[in-house]
Amino acid sequence: MQVRTILRILGLLVALFSVTMLPPAVLAYFYQDGGGWAFLSAFIVSLLIGFFLWYPNRLFKRDLKTREGFVIVVLFWVVLGTVGAIPFWMPDEHTLSFTDSMFESFSGLTTTGATILVGIDELPHAYRYYRQQLQWLGGMGIIVLAVAILPLLGIGGMQLYRAEIPGPVKDAKMTPRIADTAKQLWYIYLGLTIACAAAYWFAGMTPFNAIGHAFSTVAIGGFSTHDASMGYYDNPAIPMIGVLFLLIAAVNFSLHFAAFPRMHRKRVDGQTHYDWSIGSVQTYFRDPEFRALIIIQFSLMVIVVSTLLFHQQFTNTLDNIVHGIFQAVSISSTAGFTTADYTVWPVFLPMILIFASFIGGSAGSTGGGLKVVRVLLLYRQGVREMNRLIHPKGVFTVKYGKRPLPDRVVQAVWGFFAAYALLFVILMLLFIATGLDDYSAFGATAATLNNLGPGLGVVGANFTEVSMAGKWIAMLAMVFGRLEIFTLLVLFSPAFWKQ
Amino acid sequence: MQVRTILRILGLLVALFSVTMLPPAVLAYFYQDGGGWAFLSAFIVSLLIGFFLWYPNRLFKRDLKTREGFVIVVLFWVVLGTVGAIPFWMPDEHTLSFTDSMFESFSGLTTTGATILVGIDELPHAYRYYRQQLQWLGGMGIIVLAVAILPLLGIGGMQLYRAEIPGPVKDAKMTPRIADTAKQLWYIYLGLTIACAAAYWFAGMTPFNAIGHAFSTVAIGGFSTHDASMGYYDNPAIPMIGVLFLLIAAVNFSLHFAAFPRMHRKRVDGQTHYDWSIGSVQTYFRDPEFRALIIIQFSLMVIVVSTLLFHQQFTNTLDNIVHGIFQAVSISSTAGFTTADYTVWPVFLPMILIFASFIGGSAGSTGGGLKVVRVLLLYRQGVREMNRLIHPKGVFTVKYGKRPLPDRVVQAVWGFFAAYALLFVILMLLFIATGLDDYSAFGATAATLNNLGPGLGVVGANFTEVSMAGKWIAMLAMVFGRLEIFTLLVLFSPAFWKQ
Ligand SMILES: [K+]
Ligand SMILES: [K+]
Numbered sequence: 001m002q003v004r005t006i007l008r009i010l011g012l013l014v015a016l017f018s019v020t021m022l023p024p025a026v027l028a029y030f031y032q033d034g035g036g037w038a039f040l041s042a043f044i045v046s047l048l049i050g051f052f053l054w055y056p057n058r059l060f061k062r063d064l065k066t067r068e069g070f071v072i073v074v075l076f077w078v079v080l081g082t083v084g085a086i087p088f089w090m091p092d093e094h095t096l097s098f099t100d101s102m103f104e105s106f107s108g109l110t111t112t113g114a115t116i117l118v119g120i121d122e123l124p125h126a127y128r129y130y131r132q133q134l135q136w137l138g139g140m141g142i143i144v145l146a147v148a149i150l151p152l153l154g155i156g157g158m159q160l161y162r163a164e165i166p167g168p169v170k171d172a173k174m175t176p177r178i179a180d181t182a183k184q185l186w187y188i189y190l191g192l193t194i195a196c197a198a199a200y201w202f203a204g205m206t207p208f209n210a211i212g213h214a215f216s217t218v219a220i221g222g223f224s225t226h227d228a229s230m231g232y233y234d235n236p237a238i239p240m241i242g243v244l245f246l247l248i249a250a251v252n253f254s255l256h257f258a259a260f261p262r263m264h265r266k267r268v269d270g271q272t273h274y275d276w277s278i279g280s281v282q283t284y285f286r287d288p289e290f291r292a293l294i295i296i297q298f299s300l301m302v303i304v305v306s307t308l309l310f311h312q313q314f315t316n317t318l319d320n321i322v323h324g325i326f327q328a329v330s331i332s333s334t335a336g337f338t339t340a341d342y343t344v345w346p347v348f349l350p351m352i353l354i355f356a357s358f359i360g361g362s363a364g365s366t367g368g369g370l371k372v373v374r375v376l377l378l379y380r381q382g383v384r385e386m387n388r389l390i391h392p393k394g395v396f397t398v399k400y401g402k403r404p405l406p407d408r409v410v411q412a413v414w415g416f417f418a419a420y421a422l423l424f425v426i427l428m429l430l431f432i433a434t435g436l437d438d439y440s441a442f443g444a445t446a447a448t449l450n451n452l453g454p455g456l457g458v459v460g461a462n463f464t465e466v467s468m469a470g471k472w473i474a475m476l477a478m479v480f481g482r483l484e485i486f487t488l489l490v491l492f493s494p495a496f497w498k499q
Numbered sequence: 500m501q502v503r504t505i506l507r508i509l510g511l512l513v514a515l516f517s518v519t520m521l522p523p524a525v526l527a528y529f530y531q532d533g534g535g536w537a538f539l540s541a542f543i544v545s546l547l548i549g550f551f552l553w554y555p556n557r558l559f560k561r562d563l564k565t566r567e568g569f570v571i572v573v574l575f576w577v578v579l580g581t582v583g584a585i586p587f588w589m590p591d592e593h594t595l596s597f598t599d600s601m602f603e604s605f606s607g608l609t610t611t612g613a614t615i616l617v618g619i620d621e622l623p624h625a626y627r628y629y630r631q632q633l634q635w636l637g638g639m640g641i642i643v644l645a646v647a648i649l650p651l652l653g654i655g656g657m658q659l660y661r662a663e664i665p666g667p668v669k670d671a672k673m674t675p676r677i678a679d680t681a682k683q684l685w686y687i688y689l690g691l692t693i694a695c696a697a698a699y700w701f702a703g704m705t706p707f708n709a710i711g712h713a714f715s716t717v718a719i720g721g722f723s724t725h726d727a728s729m730g731y732y733d734n735p736a737i738p739m740i741g742v743l744f745l746l747i748a749a750v751n752f753s754l755h756f757a758a759f760p761r762m763h764r765k766r767v768d769g770q771t772h773y774d775w776s777i778g779s780v781q782t783y784f785r786d787p788e789f790r791a792l793i794i795i796q797f798s799l800m801v802i803v804v805s806t807l808l809f810h811q812q813f814t815n816t817l818d819n820i821v822h823g824i825f826q827a828v829s830i831s832s833t834a835g836f837t838t839a840d841y842t843v844w845p846v847f848l849p850m851i852l853i854f855a856s857f858i859g860g861s862a863g864s865t866g867g868g869l870k871v872v873r874v875l876l877l878y879r880q881g882v883r884e885m886n887r888l889i890h891p892k893g894v895f896t897v898k899y900g901k902r903p904l905p906d907r908v909v910q911a912v913w914g915f916f917a918a919y920a921l922l923f924v925i926l927m928l929l930f931i932a933t934g935l936d937d938y939s940a941f942g943a944t945a946a947t948l949n950n951l952g953p954g955l956g957v958v959g960a961n962f963t964e965v966s967m968a969g970k971w972i973a974m975l976a977m978v979f980g981r982l983e984i985f986t987l988l989v990l991f992s993p994a995f996w997k998q
Contacts, residue, residue: 066891154888348931351940355924378917385914389653389985390995392565407906414913415884418877421920425854432847438955439938441850456937486888496889 004060006072010079011054017080018046020133021087024126035126038090046083067496069153073145073487077479080141081106084134087127094127099468106475107463108134110482111142111366113222113336113453114474115462120227125208128225132212139219139366140189142482143253146364148181155484156416157374157409158363181257188256192218196245203237217245220366222336222453230326231339236318239326239339247297250333250361251290252373259283288401289362289373296372297329300356304328304349311346332356334368336453343460350456354443357452368451368481370420377405377413419485424449427477434470444470448477503559505571509578510553516579517545519632520586523625534625537589545582566995568652572644572986576978579640580605583633586626593626598967605974607633609981610641610865612721612835612952613973614961619726624707627724631711638718638865639688641981642752645863647680654983655915656873656908657862680756687755691717695744702736716744719865721835721952729825730838735817738825738838746796749832749860750789751872758782787900788861788872795871796828799855803827803848810845831855833867835952842959849955853942856951867950867980869919876904876912918984923948926976933969943969947976 021043028036064072081102088094088101096104100116107114108131120128150158197214201207209225216223226232230239248256259280267273284290305324314320323340330337331353343350359375361367377398384396397404424445431441436458443455444466458465463474480488490496520542527535563571580601587593587600595603599615606613607630619627649657696713700706708724715722725731729738747755758779766772783789804823813819822839829836830852842849858874860866876897883895896903923944930940935957942954943965957964962973979987989995 067889070888154891348928351931351937352928355928378913379921381910382914382917382921385911385918385985386989386992387994388911389569389989390566390992392653410910411880412884412887414877414916415881417913418881418916419884422878422881429847429851429854432850438850442941486884490885490888493885493889495886 001071002060002062002064002068004057005062005064006068006075007053008057008060009072010075011050011052011057013050013076014053014079014083015047015050017083017137018043018050020137021046021130023133024087024130027129028124028126031125033124033126034092035087035094035124038087038092038094039126039130041090042087045086049083066153069149070487070490070496073149073153074479074483074491076141077109077483080137081109081475081479084109087130094123099471103463103471103475104131105134106478107453108221108223109138109141110451110478111135111138111219111221111368112448112451112478112481113216114447114455114459114478115223115453116464116466116471118227118462118464120225129208129212131223132215132221132225135219135221135223136193136215138482139221139249140186142366143185143189143364144182145483147185147252147254147257150484150487153487154412155486157377157413158484184257184260185253188253188260189218192245192248192256196241199241199245200238203241204235205233205238213242214245216337217242217335218249218366220246220249220333220335220361220368222330222334224337229338230330236322239322242335242337243325243329246329246333246335247293250293250297250365250367251284252287252362252364254364255284255287255290286401289376292376293362293372296356296359297332300328300332300352301325303352307346307349313345327353328356331452332359334360334450334452336447338454338461341460343454343456354446354452354456357446357450360450370417373400374413374416377410378417381410381414416485419489420449423480423485423489427473427480430473431470434467434473436466436470444474445477448474449481451478451481500570501559501561501563501567503556504561504563505567505574506552507556507559508571509574510549510551510556512549512575513552513578513582514546514549516582516636517542517549519636520545520629522632523586523629526628527623527625530624532623532625533591534586534593534623537586537591537593538625538629540589541586544585548582565652568648569986569989569995572648572652573978573982573990575640576608576982579636580608580974580978583608586629593622598970602962602970602974603630604633605977606952607720607722608637608640609950609977610634610637610718610720610867611947611950611977611980612715613946613954613958613977614722614952615963615965615970617726617961617963619724628707628711630722631714631720631724634718634720634722635692635714637981638720638748639685641865642684642688642863643681644982646684646751646753646756649983649986652986653911654985656876656912657983683756683759684752687752687759688717691744691747691755695740698740698744699737702740703732703734704737712741713744715836716741716834717748717865719745719748719832719834719860719867721829721833723836728837729829735821738821741834741836742824742828745828745832745834746792749792749796749864749866750783751786751861751863753863754783754786754789785900788875791875792861792871795855795858796831799827799831799851800824802851806845806848812844826852827855830951831858833859833949833951835946837953837960840959842953842955853945853951853955856945856949859949869916872899873912873915876909877916880909880913915984918988919948922979922984922988926972926979929972930969933966933972935965935969943973944976947973948980950977950980 021039025036025039025043028034028039085101085105088096088104089098103116113135193214196217197210200210200213205213212225224230230242301324304327305321308320308324314323326339327342334357342353358369360369360371363371363373380398384398387394387396398410399405427449428441428445431444432438436444440455440457440459443457444459447453447455447459454460463471466474520538524535524538524542527533527538584600584604587595587603588597602615692713695716696709699709699712704712711724723729729741800823803826804820807819807823813822825838826841833856841852857868859868859870862870862872879897883897886893886895897909898904926948927940927944930943931937935943939956939958942956943958946952946954946958953959962970965973
């Protein structure tokens with residue numbers, strides 16, 4: 001284990017992360033409503049932490065192996081989650097307990113969006129902004145992780161997205177290619193955020209709220225600058241903008257990457273030519289996961305809206321449609337924004353929305369859950385089993401796109417599903433042990449493991465009623481969910497630590 | 500599809516089944532407390548049904564193919580479930596509605612053990628006996644199905660238990676071997692029942708109750724001749740006898756079959772010798788599923804008893820131990836007998852017991868749930884995934900006993916798991932749509948799909964509070980569970996009906 005190389009990288013990350021404490025400090029100065037001292041001192045503390053991690057190890061620059069990849073990915077989230085908690089913990093009139101600070105920071109950075117805060121509207125702008133920014137940074141982190149790193153580690157079938165698919169997984173080195181990919185993804189992510197913020201602004205949000213909600217929308221995070229979440233706004237254009245950008249953010253960013261305008265340099269007859277290429281709508285529709293995402297989202301909208309209309313949940317038809325579409329997308333994509341208290345909606349609506357959050361977003365998106373591609377592969381396996389029973393002599397392969405799936409990928413997806421189910425049961429029992437009732441424990445597990453945010457029962461709106469032990473279990477579940485279970489799980493295996 | 504051959508077989512089955520209406524009729528005559536007319540007329544009606552199914556088709560005796568195997572297995576349960584409802588439906592002072600009659604009969608025959616009856620202690624002996632007998636017959640049916648038929652159909656990885664494991668599944672004919680195997684299993688089942696009844700009797704039950712409870716114990720059914728179930732008896736010997744025989748009944752009957760004393764005829768030097776062989780304890784402990792069953796049951800007992808002791812649920816230490824062990828085995832084996840209202844036990848006990856019922860009994864036992872062997876295989880796959888992530892260059896095979904598992908079996912188990920999970924979600928949403936609250940709907944789905952019996956919330960004790968639509972969904976779930984999902988599911992596939 002290249003401990004010192006890992007520490008060097010972490011030091012750099014923390015130092016870089018400390019800079020993100022400055023915009024809230026500037027906001028505090030601008031609005032003069034408090035929080036400035038907390039963020040300035042948090043900046044200094046985290047910069048020092050980063051420095052003292054980096055400085056003694058600055059000369060260690062060895063290549064990292066796959067095993068170290070797991071460690072660094074887990075540490076990335078755990079260390080940044082901890083450093084991110086510092087501003088909340090700083091002693092001023094808005095100080096939180098250590099547990100609550102950690103909860104809010106981890107919930108932000110993992111894009112879960114569960115909160116222990118009430119009275120968010122009355123908080124200083126610095127805090128209100130910082131929470132949104134945490135989600136945005138976490139969303140960026142997860143895209144780089146999912147698109148560039150997990151395929152190399154081969155987590156849960158994600159080697160599906162590697163260039164060199166079949167064959168045994170190589171003990172791949174962490175290549176500089178990750179940095180290139182990350183930079184391009186960053187442009188796309190930034191572009192989407194700007195577009196989303198502009199749209200919210202035009203629809204009537206203040207610039208402060210527009211940027212804040214754009215941050216948590218493209219991150220599928222669910223934090224809001226208001227206690228009432230998106231329900232704060234009367235204008236139906238705002239939830240519809242949210243739906244549009246949530247759907248875009250729930251798509252695999254590899255597809256956006258492929259469809260992104262790009263310049264190619266060609267040399268023809270000794271002369272250099274520059275060509276621009278851009279992907280088309282086909283780039284998206286050729287992808288089986290994208291098609292499945294659209295079908296799932298559309299079906300869910302129809303079910304939710306028609307049930308609301310049938311039960312006349314809102315007196316106004318438009319309200320049934322807007323709230324229905326918004327909650328369908330917000331919960332199933334695992335954003336967790338609310339415009340209405342969907343947990344009291346008629347018959348099976350709360351439960352079907354929570355179940356939909358288990359599917360979640362696409363792989364390589366900022367959404368949580370099992371991911372659409374895995375559910376699609378599980379479904380196709382189930383259909384194959386049926387066909388095999390009906391035609392025992394037939395030969396059936398499971399395809400993804402036009403290629404038959406390698407067994408290795410299929411098995412990894414199954415292993416992922418089993419681990420997810422087992423972990424769900426264990427976490428739910430742990431939540432019950434901390435004093436939650438069974439129903440709320442189910443909601444809390446789904447809310448955290450799926451990185452959804454709001455649950456059911458006492459955790460329907462926030463986690464203030466959860467005990468200290470329960471909050472720590474929630475944080476554990478968030479990290480498990482965000483790191484696709486196995487990234488964290490392998491660290492608990494004795495075999496991992498044997499040389 | 501050999502429709503007329505299928506009808507001939509069904510006719511014979513129904514005629515044979517009609518004979519089982521006679522013992523309750525005899526009991527009614529003996530006790531003179533009613534029900535005689537209901538059972539006599541039910542006997543005649545079902546005999547006539549059987550006759551009119553058989554007579555026109557008596558000459559059709561073609562061999563059946565795999566596809567027809569699915570149809571006949573499903574019809575077996577549906578038709579006998581319907582015919583079994585006739586006595587409840589007969590108009591006398593104890594008559595039930597059509598739905599309730601069907602519910603009680605399906606719940607009995609599928610060994611689910613959920614009931615819509617209250618005041619069972621006051622019912623005529625004929626009814627009290629008949630319900631127990633339904634479970635016993637259902638238990639016998641499921642063992643023959645699981646040991647002799649499902650391996651041929653290849654449902655959910657059960658080709659694991661076929662002699663000729665690897666290679667494609669043959670479009671096997673339903674061989675006369677099934678009849679031989681069935682006969683031997685019948686002796687074992689009968690022997691266990693007699694031993695169990697004798698033990699209950701010695702421990703203080705009346706012969707009537709001893710036989711009744713022995714029926715529903717070896718069938719892991721859970722029906723009782725008392726409203727209070729096993730809680731009717733103060734004597735701790737009775738639940739302990741129940742635990743012993745439930746554990747025996749939760750073992751794969753193929754193992755009992757292998758360990759059963761047997762006579763072999765050998766010819767040595769022109770002379771005929773008779774040898775007796777008998778299996779040993781090793782026969783059991785060599786089986787990976789048996790070892791897993793023992794580990795699961797023992798761990799659960801320890802968790803439940805120690806939690807009860809810690810929380811002083813009962814004032815008496817012995818009570819904590821006896822009730823703890825009994826409920827651990829009764830719920831996890833999917834029997835569903837109760838000596839105490841475990842749904843109000845402290846912290847996570849109700850939920851962990853319900854989760855344990857998802858594992859259920861061994862394949863080829865009378866228990867429900869996913870079956871121990873499948874959970875074991877899922878677990879080993881998960882471990883292999885971990886190992887592959889840690890050692891990407893390693894080659895890991897999943898073994899069962901000493902043999903590596905064929906991919907075909909592993910994939911079938913995964914397909915089974917995915918179908919089970921999906922079906923669970925759909926059934927739970929349907930239960931909610933019929934008016935159950937989310938929590939009770941979860942309990943009702945687990946209670947029926949796992950063939951457990953009692954659930955949580957309003958279905959914690961019985962199904963009397965469930966709407967008519969909910970009862971039909973419950974019946975559907977029971978049959979799905981008992982027929983290992985796919986046997987019934989394939990019939991819903993258009994591909995199945997295409998020639
Ligand atoms: K979220
Ligand atoms: K049962």
